[in-house]
Amino acid sequence: MLTLAPWLIAMAVLLALSAFFSASEAALFSLRISEQTRMRQGSPGEKLAATLLADADRLLSAILFCNLVVNITFFTLASITSLRLEKLEGAGPAVPFIFASLSLVVMIFACEMLPKAFGVLAARTISAWVSWPLSLVVRTVDPVMPSLRLVTSLSTRFLWPNFKAESYLNVGDLQRMIQLSTDNQELVDQEQAVLQNIVNLSEIRVDEWMRPRNQFVTFKPPVSLQDLQSKYPPSGYLLVTEEQSEEVSAAVHLQGLTELSLERIDFLCEPVIYLPWCATVADALEQMRQKDREVCAVVNEFGETIGILTFEDILDTLFNYAPSRSKRILDQNPIHQINSEKWLVSGMTNLRQLSRRLQVELPTSRSLTVSGIIQESLHRIAQSGDATDWGPFRLRVLEMPARGHMLVELTLIGKETQE
Numbered sequence: 001m002l003t004l005a006p007w008l009i010a011m012a013v014l015l016a017l018s019a020f021f022s023a024s025e026a027a028l029f030s031l032r033i034s035e036q037t038r039m040r041q042g043s044p045g046e047k048l049a050a051t052l053l054a055d056a057d058r059l060l061s062a063i064l065f066c067n068l069v070v071n072i073t074f075f076t077l078a079s080i081t082s083l084r085l086e087k088l089e090g091a092g093p094a095v096p097f098i099f100a101s102l103s104l105v106v107m108i109f110a111c112e113m114l115p116k117a118f119g120v121l122a123a124r125t126i127s128a129w130v131s132w133p134l135s136l137v138v139r140t141v142d143p144v145m146p147s148l149r150l151v152t153s154l155s156t157r158f159l160w161p162n163f164k165a166e167s168y169l170n171v172g173d174l175q176r177m178i179q180l181s182t183d184n185q186e187l188v189d190q191e192q193a194v195l196q197n198i199v200n201l202s203e204i205r206v207d208e209w210m211r212p213r214n215q216f217v218t219f220k221p222p223v224s225l226q227d228l229q230s231k232y233p234p235s236g237y238l239l240v241t242e243e244q245s246e247e248v249s250a251a252v253h254l255q256g257l258t259e260l261s262l263e264r265i266d267f268l269c270e271p272v273i274y275l276p277w278c279a280t281v282a283d284a285l286e287q288m289r290q291k292d293r294e295v296c297a298v299v300n301e302f303g304e305t306i307g308i309l310t311f312e313d314i315l316d317t318l319f320n321y322a323p324s325r326s327k328r329i330l331d332q333n334p335i336h337q338i339n340s341e342k343w344l345v346s347g348m349t350n351l352r353q354l355s356r357r358l359q360v361e362l363p364t365s366r367s368l369t370v371s372g373i374i375q376e377s378l379h380r381i382a383q384s385g386d387a388t389d390w391g392p393f394r395l396r397v398l399e400m401p402a403r404g405h406m407l408v409e410l411t412l413i414g415k416e417t418q419e
Contacts (some may be wrong), residue, residue, distance in 0.1 A: 007081045011103070014074040018111035019362065022132055026119030027126035028053060029060070033292035034047035034270060035124055045128030048135060059134070062141040065148065071107070078103040158236045197318045201282040208350055209281055209369050210298045210307030211235055211319065218248060223266040237295055237310055240266045247305045248272055251295035253312075277306060284309050340412075344398070347371030347406025360412075361389040368393065371406045382406065389413065 028049060031039070036053055039046035046228040052059045062268055080098040103231040119126050120393065216235045219227055223240060232254065233239070240250045251270035254307040273287045284296045334349040335357055349370045355362045367373045374395055375381065387396040399407035 002304050004081060004084060007077055011074060011077050011081070014070050014077070015106065015111055018067060018107065019061050019115040020130065020133075021070065022112055023115035023119040023126055024130040025060070025063050025067070026116035027123040027130065028134075029056070030120045030123045031127060033290070037292075039124065039127070043128055045125070045131050049127040049131035052131060052134060052138065058142075058145070059138060061145060061148070062138045062291045063134070065141055065144070066137055071111075074107065075103070086181060174198060194318055197320070201314075201317065202280055203318070204281045204352070205277065205368070206275055206279050206281055206284050206296065206298050207277040207307065208352065209313060210309045211313070212307050212348075213305065216308055218246065219266070221266045222264050225246065228265075235308065235310060236312060237308075238265060238269065239295070239308065240269050247303075248295075248297045248308060251308075251310075253294055253310075268270070270294075272308075274299055275309075276301075281309070281314060285314050288314075342412070343410045344409050345370055345408050347374070347408055360392055370408050370410075374406075374408065 031049075031053070036050050038228060039050040041047075078100060082100050085096045085099055086093075096292065109385055148181070211234075216237075216239060217233050218239045218241045220241050221243060223238065228238075236255055237251045237253055239248050241247060242249045249271065250266065251272050252265075252269040270293060273284075273291055273293050274297050275284055275287065277298055277300055279298075288294065288296065288311055296309045297305050298307045298309060300306050334346040335354070336344040338344060344357070347370050351362055351365065351370070351373070354370065364375065365373060367376050373390050374388060374397065377390060377395075378386060382397045382400055384400045386400075387394060389395075394411045394413055396409045396411070397406060398409050
């Protein structure tokens, strides 16, 4: 049995190395972007881990290559040890099979499942620990990487010479895929509605979908729990401005917090992203995803904050049959039909939604809302009783509070009247 000791010790070392690479991969690549950002200002180990993740392809290739070499070596030694067990006196014919099976089970549980579970649970701590040895591993493997990339490229050319990546996403193909995925028509309708909303993200500008400046509350730092006065902000987010201005600089989703500090809530906030008013909602979602942020501040050409767009607002856009900014912000339907030719609409109603709801083609305008159309036509702030004609409609202001939401009566003009 002593003759097998060196082989068993070597296998134990390989198991430890395999567990190390598995835990490292899980820990490093489960870190959120916000955690990576904080790690750049943390301990030396955290800074090194963040530096390694800056070139994620290089890091992942090194980890996977080393783990593959370790695992192949382990199973090679396990096979050699199994053959040697057959030659031992007193060893039955089932012993080599049992040893090989146990080696496989130990590899799966001790080197894959458990290390990766611990890596995810304590990602930041483990990442700081493993960053130093991994930096040496990456440098050691670097000379081999060009050869591996060449082999991969040649294999692709020989096995799939005509393989070409799709140049764009074909919406028609996705719709056919949805149709074939299930026989439940209700589910198909829901999936197609979501798909259409996703496509629309690239057409809707952020200023069409943002919460206007007068529809959210901001606080200057420092912010304590008492400053909220037991009131939940309408947007669901605590919005903190810069100390010397009214521009939104940071935010935190209050509903997602598990602990609240009584003295300084603003310490929990994260910086917002900034986009110009002409950017699309798709641009905002991409920036939020890349920077791991939940709030986008919309600015005009002077750099002033004119509204905010939150991640919750974008989700509302995706998963509603008929998404509406007025309904989301004011908690009421923006369009009420009185008869076949007359409607009551909120001044915040989006023109795109109005055209789709009434199935009428509207004139081109720089304004985005009904209230914008009225003010553009009147060249002044509207008052109750003001009326104007626009396209196929006559717009009459019913209510115009000093600081509130305009209520407009919209009447379809007959062809004779238009002439």
